[in-house]
Amino acid sequence: MQTPDQHVLTQEEQAQLNQWWRAANYLSLGMLYLQDNPLMTRPLEPTDIKPRLLGHWGSDPGQNFIWAHLNRVIRREDLDMIYIAGPGHGAPATLANTYLEGTYSEVYPDRSQDAEGLRRFFHLFSFPGGVGSHCTPETPGSIHEGGELGYSLSHAFGAAFDNPDLLVAVVIGDGEAETGPAATAWHSNKFLNPARDGAVLPILHLNGYKLANPSILARIPEEELLNLFRGYGYAPHLVAGDDPGLMHEAMASALDACIAEIQAIQAAARQDHNHQRPVWPMIILRTPKGWTAPKTLDGHIIEGSWRAHQVPVLDVKTNPEHLTVLEDWFKSYHPEELFDEVGRLRDSLKALAPRGKRRMSANPHTNGGLLREPLRLPDFHDYQVRLAKPGQITIENTYVLGQYLRDVMRRNMHNFRVFGPDETASNRLQAIYEVTQKTWMAESFPVDSDGGELSPDGRVMEMLSEHTLEGWLEGYLLTGRHGLLNSYEAFVHVIDSMVNQHSKWIEKARFEVSWRAPIASLNILISSTVWRQDHNGFTHQDPGFLDVVTNKRADVVRIYLPPDANCLLSVADHCLASTDYVNIIVADKQPHLQYLTMDEAVTHCSKGIGLWPWASNDEGQVPDAVVASAGDVSTMEALAAVALLHEKLPELRVRFINVVDLFKLPPPSLHPHGMSDSDFVGLFTADRPVIFNFHGYPALIHKLIYRRPNHEYFHVHGYQEMGSINTPLQLAIENHIDRFSLAIDVIDHVPGLSIRAASVKQWLQDQQIFHLNYARTNGIDPQEIREWTYLVN
Structure with missing residues (x-):
């Protein structure tokens, strides 16, 4: 383990961090097991245990450790920070910390800061009618549903774009780090402009195992691991070990260094107008899987093993010896030191939490609809195709749309971006380049100025990874902004499951979570369609994304197939102004006959x-x-x-x-x-x-x-x-x-x-x-x- 040359924490600070960590671990464990006896005020009995033990423990202690340390720097630096939990089933950690910060009880008064509220908080986790083991929309402070792995990092960067004061701490689980979307998302640092954007602090949490196998990055040599991320363009800080005292010191030192590096990068870009791509810091945190769990059970290793991934001790209702093991595990966190006699958090524990909106669980960026400003849309009638008779003239429909989007961009240069996998011009939206260029922080050559449209200040996001683009756009929308993604029809299937997850998020947020404000709709333009693949051929012929979308809840999804340019303008204007939908627009980029005047098109599309x-x-x-x-x-x-x-x-x-x-x-x-x-x-x-x-x-x-x-x-x-x-x-x-x-x-x-x-x-x-x-x-x-x-x- 790397340790700092000098202590950065006072004894009081270390004790405070450790107390928060113990409290969060206790709450995480309680969610997995308890339906009664929340403060362990009497011996643990089988009736205190839930009838079904569901959830995941493995990444929770490490995430709780991270959250405690982030709170320390938020308070010290008055940081505007949000937290994204990448490990798939890491909700107990996020929920525990939102409860400790008080936000959870504010949003859900029945889960109050007392013994009865804590009992309900435990009982409702992974229980019918309660909350799931992922960071669902019901979770305060979350913009990321962790059930499908791979997207936390792209969501983090999407949240940071055009948010100059925001710092996004994102925890990437070591199983998640093996996914293709995560691999491409590491390149997001080539698109983050420190002069106008916020910052992302990736924290790769290596605890050695996935569900039942070792994780790859946890099993490669340290120098190879560090070089991998240096090659991605990061400056990795390694924090590794299992001794809490040493780990608190090492984490505090690494986090202080990272915050200082981020602030220096932003100052150089904003004060000295330095437009060079910076080397952003990141943290690689190595902790045991299921840290602080029992070391062994029945001769099998628990802490530091894949056996700690889910619920480590399963038969506590029927096995008295295992019930005793569980009771000792709960008591190892000393709940009597964390809560008073009526179940309120002790003042010393509350002191680490930031105040008000500085709490990561209450940061308004995590309820982005509260910050959303409606787009200033031009009058789409001004871009109409004029025709005397239907079916006589031929025009590229998406070219006309590009002129409209150009002026949407012109009017909304702080909260609107266009995303596409190297296809903005190919899909005939090139008029946008009259007002902005492609975002690019990597190396540029003189030849790039000949039609390349590359600039650190560009607002068109192009990368040949539909996964990363969709993740960026979702993070951008969920923090209160607007955007449009355009893609070739055959390959929009790459993001089937991402659109599925986002649809489910919108559905929950709209119909079951009253405190979430509406966000801008996810707008996807499908072009280069099945019927115009003269040279690409069979591989580029697949209109089946529409079938996928129709499987989603009817209140959330919309599909439009405008036959001409005027209809496309009418539909696009409607979609960009809408909230809480997934809008799919199918419009081919090749020349097509025009049929309806603008007045006719508006009437037709309205019906x-x-x-x-x-x-x-x-x-x-x-x-x-x-x-x-x-x-x-x-x-x-x-x-x-x-x-x-x-x-x-x-x-x-x-x-x-x-x-x-x-x-x-x-x-x-x-x-x-x-x-x-x-x-x-x-x-x-x-x-x-x-x-x-x-x-x-x-x-x-x-x-x-x-x-x-x-x-x-x-x-x-x-x-x-x-x-x-x-x-x-x-x-x-x-x-x-x-x-x-x-x-x-x-x-x-x-x-x-x-x-x-x-x-x-x-x-x-x-x-x-x-x-x-x-x-x-x-x-x-x-x-x-x-x-x-x-x-x-």
Whole structure:
């Protein structure tokens, strides 16, 4: 263990730190075991023990140790600091410290600072109707749900961006440190600008084991470990051992050094205008797994072993000897020295806690909605595409969106960022670079100035790790700011589970935790979509992220498929102004036909679904068939199919419907945006065939409408995992979303039409063969396809 050259703690300070640590350990242990006898005022009995022993002990003592020392420097330096607990099941430590600081009892008065409140505090941990073993939204002071490992570090940096006075202490568990997201998140230091951002103090907590195996970083040579993090660009401070007295001294010394280094880095950047990337400090803390637990049990090592990971002693209700071991363990913390006779914390224990909002458990950044300022949004009408007739002009929809986002950024240069994996310009959002550049603190070369848009002051966050980008954005949102992430459609799947976790966080915060204020919505723009992968091919064809999102609670998720630029502007403005949602916008980056004026687009998007009269010829009568679409390419092909039907079968009455808001399709009992059955049947008819051309996998539409009374009349086309290096029409034909397939499906499903229109159907089939052969021979679709426009009657 490295020890300081001189003592940095007085005897009183060390005693105070140790007392806090013992109290937090006692509370952590009580949460695992006790439903009664919270102060151990009588001998421990089996009836005092919970019926089910759930939770994790292994990382708690180390985290409690860290929290105590952070409180010391917060008080001394008046620091604005928050704490992020990375170890997955480390909630007992966070909960214990929020209780010691008094915040928990303020938020939950029934868990008061007395014996009865403490009993309830213990009882409700990992108990039905109580709190979980992760740092869920119910946990004061938390912005991080630790159940899925790997994201604590990216969340920490996201919280620090544009928060110049904030210091984020983040504990990375040694099992968590083995994950891919954690590995890429270490590079976040290349994006943190000390002149305008806060600071992150990573604390890698190595205790040797995961659930049942050694952890990698705890088992490599010390010099290799230190060099690894030096290579990441950090200055590691090692604190290692198991003797509390020596460890308190070593931790205090390391933490003092880290705070001094951070302050020096920020002063150099802010006063001397030093824009060089600094070497930020970090701490590597080595402690025994389950520190302070019994050394052994029944001949097996407990402290310092994987056996301390969860509940170390399980059969205490039925094994009197083990009950005695547990009782001795509780008493080793001397609860009589920590609490008075009525269960209140002793004054000497309270003295270490910071005051008011300086408590990490009460810091307003951890309830970021309290700090959120609404975005100053420009008028999206100013960016409209003007058109005289629908379906005549072609424009890149996301390019138009980029002009709008440019001015959103211009108006919100302190609380809005755009995130994307090396794809901002690729997704045609390059107009943003007119007002800001890409954040970059690493080395730059002269050639980078030729279109590279790199700057320490940039506000576009690009890194080829969707995990880290999503983590940054979540941390940014959870501390009160706004943002948008754009990604290629096939690879947004990388963050499936992260979006899942964030959705669950929002759900809990909105509906079960009344004291959490609304945060800005998580906005994800999906571009470079499945239908325009002319050179990327099959690997880049996967629209299944929408299926994942529809599995989340209906009150939280929204999916929009705007067919043109004006609809995209309307949808984007709505999403950026919203709170407490996960908004998914699907908009391809390639040129697309434009259909609606801005006024028409606003009306259409407000409804979320609508009949387009100019593409329909039913003229107030019951149509023979309905053709519907959701998605830009799907809409174009559906319109082309309708045009063919109007031309070849003019007597056929066809109604055209477009869907922008995908959640208009399920009934209102399944989603709040769902339209009534009467409105649904009014649009789609009660018994006429509906040929639905969908952007994604066809089964998703059936999933959404299966309770509709006319579900059996829907015939959905969508992506069917057919693709290679294709022309656009070739790919559409292979997946049956092309104009010819749709028109054929109408002929097949309108009663009696297949016989009368046999020659038309054969012509449509011939067209498919011709265009497939043309693409294979010429490598391109015919000009009349590439330049197709909708001719309004």
